[in-house]
Amino acid sequence: MRFKDVFSIIGPSMVGPSSSHTAGALRIGRAARRIFGQRPEIAEIMLYGSFAETYIGHGSDLAFAAGLLDFEADDMRIRDSLLLAEETGMHISFTKGKGPFSHPNTVRLKLSGGGREDVIVGSSIGGGNIVVTDVNGFEVNFTVRTPTLLVFHRDRPGIVAEITGLLGGGGINIGFMEVDRKSRLGDALTVIETDESLSESLMETIRGMQEVTRIGIVDLTAKGVV
Structure with a gap:
C-alpha cells in the first residue's frame, strides 16, 4: 500500500503508545463494530504475530475494546475501555492464534449478539492505517480511509x-x-x-x-x- 501523505506515516492524534499497536488496533475495532452494525454482546479476539506478543504492553487490548465502543483514537476513555465495555454488558476475550497470518499485526474478531455473528480479519499496517482482509469468509482488501x-x-x-x-x-x-x-x-x-x-x-x-x-x-x- 502506498501512503498518500506524511500523516499516514507519522500517525493520527491518539492516546499512545504506538500508532500500529494502539491507533491501528482501535481502528480495526471500530471498523469491525461498524460492519457488525451494533454493539456486540461477545467479542472473541484472536491475535497473531506482534499483536499476540506485545498486545498488553502496547495497550492493544484497551485499543480493541475502545474501537468496539466506537471511541476516537484521542479519546482519554481508552485507558478505561475494558472496564467501560464490561459495564455495557460486552464480554471481550483475547487469545493468541497460531498458523499463517497475512501481516505481523493481524487480528481475527468474532463478534456476536442479537442473533448475528460476524468474523472479521484485519491488520494494522503502520501509521494507524489498517487493511481488512476477510469478512465472514469473503476475501476482501479495503482500508476504510474513506466511507x-x-x-x-x-x-x-x-x-x-x-x-x-x-x-x-x-x-x-x-x-x-x-x-x-x-x-x-x-x-x-x-x-x-x-x-x-x-x-x-x-x-x-x-x-x-x-x-x-x-x-x-x-x-x-x-x-x-x-
Whole structure:
C-alpha cells in the first residue's frame, strides 16, 4: 500500500503508545463494530504475530475494546475501555492464534449478539492505517480511509451494476470496488469505497433490493455511535 501523505506515516492524534499497536488496533475495532452494525454482546479476539506478543504492553487490548465502543483514537476513555465495555454488558476475550497470518499485526474478531455473528480479519499496517482482509469468509482488501459500503447479496447477473447505478444516481463517486462470492449464483459480498458519505435514504434503497440480505457501512468520518 502506498501512503498518500506524511500523516499516514507519522500517525493520527491518539492516546499512545504506538500508532500500529494502539491507533491501528482501535481502528480495526471500530471498523469491525461498524460492519457488525451494533454493539456486540461477545467479542472473541484472536491475535497473531506482534499483536499476540506485545498486545498488553502496547495497550492493544484497551485499543480493541475502545474501537468496539466506537471511541476516537484521542479519546482519554481508552485507558478505561475494558472496564467501560464490561459495564455495557460486552464480554471481550483475547487469545493468541497460531498458523499463517497475512501481516505481523493481524487480528481475527468474532463478534456476536442479537442473533448475528460476524468474523472479521484485519491488520494494522503502520501509521494507524489498517487493511481488512476477510469478512465472514469473503476475501476482501479495503482500508476504510474513506466511507466504505459492504453489500451482502445473492449473486445474479446485473446486481452489481444496479448497486453502482444507484450510487451514481445519488451523486456518489466510487473510488474502489471489489466483489467476492462463495459460489456461482450463491452468496456474494460487494465492497465499495466512496468519496462521499451515503445518505440514509440511499442506504435504505440498497438495503431494500430483492437480492440484498444486509448492508454494512464503515464511515469513520461520520460522528456518532452505531
